[in-house]
Amino acid sequence: MDVGNIFHMTGGSGSTSYANNSSFQMKASDTVKHITVETIEQLYLQLESFPKTIGIADMGCSSGRNSLPEIKTIVESVEEIGRRLLAEPPDEFSVYLNDLPSNDFYSVFKALPDFIRQLREERNGRCPSIFIAGCPGSFYGRLLPKNSMHFVYSSYCLHWLSKVPPSLCNEKGESLNKGNLYISESSPPAVSLAYFLQFQDDFSTFLRSRSKELVCKGRMLLILLGRVDQDNHVDRGNSFLWELLSRSLTILASQGKLNKEKLDCYHAHFYAPSKCELEDQVRREGSFVLDRFKIYQLEKTCNGTNYRSYGFGVAMTVRAAQEVMLRHHFGLEVDGILDTLFEIYGNMVDEEMAKEEIEPFTFLLVLWKL
Structure with a gap:
């Protein structure tokens, strides 16, 4: 198996039965819905003439239930803005749902007939044509035709790297970060540098690829995990959760249920960038203007989910990716x-939450193509 083809995981992997653990993504989507609407409005106002066909892409759609409501929000926003500005609405929406080939696209497609039927019923049969297609492949590279997209959306995907940084191992194949899954207090400086360089390469590739696919003044709305301290990679919101997973694996290795040597060289394909790192990479790549940057801490609750506790909800979300x-x-x-x-x-997450809140930060970026 080509390891490079499996390392870019998104908000959930369709190859596991835990791929639809998407309540945190849905909560974020609801929280930023007004920004999605405002971004669509800005796009509408900046385009000299609004096209009859709108191109939309969801990068890292997963097989969960988040993509279709997001498409509905975008369609409704375009229609509402068109009515408000007395502009002719588009006749068609061309929607691409992207994830890795291992994603369970079948479950998404199975939901489409009901989705389209609901849209038509809400509009008394007057509904634009919506063409939805799967687009398998890593978003760390080109996926779509040039100048074909108007709006690109990605939720909780870009903190997943395309691969574990290769420089985490020395020439003998020994881990520089032995005993850790991610950057920790005991990690040497070379480890955080290796993660940062891999993120730089990946995010630059993502921006460069999307710049080819978006029309001029096209918009991107990106949601990902990040860290607020520029100079410290070790935070309670991201690195500490990986430390708890490392402890959990270590317990099983001590019981002889996991190979200890294999555990020593198991690393997370994850990186929580800082605001400055994201801004700097956008500036360096040069194809986009960073129009908006927001930082959120989502309410921690298991209400409205099937999780018995917040910690178990976190565990299922991490399991979906790992x-x-x-x-x-x-x-x-x-x-x-x-x-x-x-x-x-x-259980470990719940125990730590009882002592002190574990507070991951969610970043939202709105970019438009020059």
Whole structure:
């Protein structure tokens, strides 16, 4: 198996039964819905003549239930803005749902007939044509035709790297970050540098690829995890959650249920950038203007979900992204212990939350193409 093809994971992996653990994504989407609407309005006002066909892409759609409501929000926003400005609405929407080839696109497509029927019923049969297609592949590269998209959306995806930084291992193949899954207090400076350089390369590739696909003045709305301290990579909101997962894996290794040597070289394909790092990379790549930057801390609750606690909800969200990685790295030995692993992990998160809040930060960026 080509490891490079499985490392860019999104908000959930369609290859696991936990891919629809998307309540945190839905909460973020609801929180920023007004910004989505405002961004569409700005796009509408800046285009000299609004096209008859609007191109939309959801980068990292997953197989959960988030993509279709987001499409509905965008369609409704375009229609409302058109009415307000007395402009002719578009006849068609061309929508691309992107994720890795391993994603369960079938579950998304299965929901489409009901989605389209609901839109038509809400409009008494007067509904624009909406053409929805799957677009399998890594968004760290070109996916769509040049100048074909007007709006690109991505939720909780860009903190996942295309691969584990290769420089985390020395020439002998030994880990520089032994005992850690991610950047921690005990990590040498070379580890945080390796993660940062991989993020730089990935995010630059993402921006460069989307700049080819978006029309002039096209918009992107990106939601991802980040850190607020520019000079310190170790925070309680991101790195501490990886530390808890590392402890959980270590417990199972101490019980002989996991290979200790394999655990020593298992690393997260994750990076929480700072605001300055994101701004600097946008400026360096040069194709976009960063129009808006917001920082959120979403309300921590398990209400309205199937999770018995916040910690278990976090565990299922992490499992959705990590299960494929764990299976690939550890092989068959991990199959029988995944439930135990994330049970331990969820309990650890709840125990730590009882002492002090674990507060991950969500960043929102709105960019438009020059």
